[in-house]
Amino acid sequence: MIVITAPTGNIGRRLLSLLVEAAPAGGEELRVVVRDPARLPESVRGRVEVVTGSHGDAATVERAFAGADAVFWLVPPDASVTPEEGFSGFTRPAARAFAACGVGHVVGVSALGRATPQAARAGLVTASLAMDDLIAASGVAYRALACPSFYENLLEEAGSIRADGVFTDTAAADRPAPMVAVADIAATAAGLLLDRSWTGVGSVPVLGPQDLSPDDLARIMTEELGRPVRYRRQPLGELRSALLGHGLDEAFVEAVVAMKRAKDEGLDAGVHRAPQAAPATGFAQWCAHTLRPAVLGTREAADAR
Known part of the structure; x- marks a missing residue:
């Protein structure tokens, strides 16, 4: 029995699809924890147990964890509480339940940076x-x-890219990460959950195929979108004011x-890229399949090909 938390989010819904596809062959039972079951895809509702x-x-x-062998753990973002409450506070009941229910394996979504000078x-x-x-x-x-920033964060910039050809972040323009x-x-989570031969505690870096600076991103977006895209570096004080x-x-x-x-100081830098079971998604590939329709619109993106 594998339990999937946050099964309707960006990562969870993709993981759920992979596990449902693999379940008949592997004989795995699947259970999801979800606030609103109506948000689950119709294609999976009859194939998973819902809590x-x-x-x-x-x-x-x-x-949810009663009788479970493995759990996929993802904490949803919560901007209404402190980070300690949002991560450890949210997780404490689950940590107690892991032990009480005899869960053997947990795969969690976390971040790069452990053992770096910036980690604390x-x-x-x-x-x-x-x-x-x-x-x-x-x-x-x-x-x-252990994840760096997601390509998908750039979808929040789709409107600005469409209107002004600009995307914004706070890192130095020439800093690769x-x-x-x-x-x-x-895909990495699915592999670990289905093959539970691993033991102990550790982290698994999940990285794209190469480090890219904001200037690199702008160049690749320009090529893939067929229109000029440039990077604007946002001062941290401006970011703070906007969020407040x-x-x-x-x-x-x-x-x-x-x-x-911390990221601009190198928090994510210097991580060894270990061989992966499947090729990592390149940024140009992601732009063509995901960003391009978001910026240009599905029909315009198809016509531009």
Whole structure:
């Protein structure tokens, strides 16, 4: 029995699809924890057991993890609480339930940066790494998927790219760093959940095929979109003001700023790319299949090919 949390999110829905596809061959039973079962794809509703509720709730996870061999763990973002509450606070009931229910293996979505000089002052990343320690202390075999920034974050910039040919972040324009497609995170999680021969505690970096700077991203987007795209570096103070202006919790905002500062100082740099079971998604490939329709519109993107 594999339990999937956050099965309707960007990573979870892709993971669920992979596991449902593999389940008949592997004989795995699947269970999902979801607040709103209506959000599950119709194609999977009859093929998984559903536990309704929040996986941050003790009673819910006790029901969900009963009889489970493995769990996919993903904490949903919550800008209304402190990072410690959002990560470790949300995870504590699950960590107790892992032990109480005898769960053997857990795969969680986390971040790069452990053992770097920036790890203790990286805001949301620091909180995510503390969550990993909490899960590891529960006694399960644990693999933290250590992820950099996602390609999909750029979808938030689609409107600006469409209107002005500009995308914004806070990193130096020439600083290369890894990035990853959420589909690759899901595929890595599926492999670990289906083949549970691993033991102990560790992290698995999930990286795109190459490090890319914002200038590299702009160049590739220009080529793939067929229109000029340039990068604007946003000062951290401007980012802080914008986030506070949206009414976000001040501690959460400071954690975002700290994470962005740490990334610009090299938090994600220098990670060894180990061989993967499947080729990592390249940024140009992702732009062609995902960003291009979002920026140009499906019909215009097809006509431009």
